Amino acid sequence: MRHANDQRPNATDSDGNGSSSIGSRVIGRHVLRDEIRERLIEDILEGRLQAGSRLVETRLAREFGVSQAPVREALRDLEMLGFVVKSAFRGASVRRIAESELTEIYPIRAALEGVAAGAAATRMAESTLTRLEALLATMYSAGRRGDGRAQVEADIAFHCTVVEASGNGLLKQFWNAMRLATTTFLTVSMSHRSLVELAERHVPILTALRARDPAAAEAAMRQHIEEAGGWIRSAIEQAATPVDGARPKPERDRVGML
Numbered sequence: 729m730r731h732a733n734d735q736r737p738n739a740t741d742s743d744g745n746g747s748s749s750i751g752s753r754v755i756g757r758h759v760l761r762d763e764i765r766e767r768l769i770e771d772i773l774e775g776r777l778q779a780g781s782r783l784v785e786t787r788l789a790r791e792f793g794v795s796q797a798p799v800r801e802a803l804r805d806l807e808m809l810g811f812v813v814k815s816a817f818r819g820a821s822v823r824r825i826a827e828s829e830l831t832e833i834y835p836i837r838a839a840l841e842g843v844a845a846g847a848a849a850t851r852m853a854e855s856t857l858t859r860l861e862a863l864l865a866t867m868y869s870a871g872r873r874g875d876g877r878a879q880v881e882a883d884i885a886f887h888c889t890v891v892e893a894s895g896n897g898l899l900k901q902f903w904n905a906m907r908l909a910t911t912t913f914l915t916v917s918m919s920h921r922s923l924v925e926l927a928e929r930h931v932p933i934l935t936a937l938r939a940r941d942p943a944a945a946e947a948a949m950r951q952h953i954e955e956a957g958g959w960i961r962s963a964i965e966q967a968a969t970p971v972d973g974a975r976p977k978p979e980r981d982r983v984g985m986l
Contacts, residue, residue, distance in 0.1 A: 834953055834956065
C-alpha cells in the first residue's frame with residue numbers, strides 16, 4: 729500500500745538504536761493526524777517499524793513536514809489502539825502485540841457498525857447513497873490499478889459514511905474513539921485477498937441500504953466485518969503451522985506488527 733514515489737528505508741536508524749527513520753515524507757502542512765496515524769500503522773503492519781522501535785515526535789514531525797502537535801495526537805491514538813506503548817524513559821515505541829489481540833476488535837466493530845447500518849437504512853438520504861456508490865466505484869478503480877492506499881481510504885470513508893448516516897451520536901462517538909476503521913488496514917495487509925474482491929464485498933451492504941431494509945443492512949454489515957476477522961484468524965493460524973516438518977516461524981516474524 730505504498731505510493732510509487734514513496735521511498736522508505738528501514739525503520740531503525742543507521743546507528744541501530746531502534747528509532748524510527750522511515751524517510752522524508754512531506755505530506756503538506758495541513759495534514760490531519762489521521763493520515764499520520766494511518767501511515768504509521770501501515771509501517772507497523774508491513775514490518776518497516778518493528779516491535780521496540782522508538783517513535784520520536786521531533787523526528788517524525790520533520791519526516792512528515794508538520795509540527796509536533798498532529799504527531800503527538802497520532803501517537804496518542806496509536807497508544808489507545810495498542811500499537812504503541814509509552815514509558816517515562818524511552819518515550820513512545822512500537823508495542824509487541826499478541827496475535828490474539830489482532831482479531832479481538834472485529835466482533836466489536838461488527839456489532840457497532842451492524843447497528844449503524846440498520847439505523848441508517850431507513851433514514852439515509854439519496855445523496856448519501858450516491859456518495860456510497862461513488863466510494864464503491866473508487867474502491868473498484870483503485871483495486872484494478874493496484875492502489876492499496878486509495879482503496880483503503882475509500883473503504884474507510886464508506887464505513888464512516890454509514891456510521892454518520894445512522895444518526896446515532898453515541899455510536900458515532902464510540903466508533904471514532906476506538907478508531908475502529910483501523911481493522912481495514914489489517915484486512916488489506918493480512919487477508920491475502922485481491923483489492924477488487926475487497927471492494928466487491930461492499931455490494932451487499934449498499935444493496936440492503938438502497939432497499940431501505942434495516943434487518944438486511946445490519947446482517948450484511950455484520951457478515952462483512954466478521955468474515956474479515958475470520959480471514960485474519962486463519963492467516964495467523966496458517967503462519968503458525970509448520971510446513972513439511974519445518975519449525976514454526978517466531979512470533980515476531982508471523983505478523984508485521986509483532
